[in-house]
Amino acid sequence: MTYNLACKDTGIDCPFVAQGKTMDEMMEVAVKHAKEKHGYTDEQLNDPKMQKEIKAAVKEE
Ligand SMILES: [Zn+2]
Numbered sequence: 001m002t003y004n005l006a007c008k009d010t011g012i013d014c015p016f017v018a019q020g021k022t023m024d025e026m027m028e029v030a031v032k033h034a035k036e037k038h039g040y041t042d043e044q045l046n047d048p049k050m051q052k053e054i055k056a057a058v059k060e061e
Helices: 023-038 048-057
Strands: 003-006 017-020 058-060
Touching (some): 003 023, 003 048, 048 058
Antiparallel strands (some): 003 058
16 A cells, blocks of 8 residues: 655645655655745644645545
């Protein structure tokens, strides 16, 4: 199984898709990308509303 998180599914106009074999692995990639490319902070990413939006956008394949 692969976990995918497309940046565009979180409302950002960006073609990046984070992938990982586990949720944690994928989230690590997604968080790194969000910080480096979109300037998000840990505080913003750990916000419960943001966490909910992120989890809603995750696809399992
Ligand atoms: Zn992005």
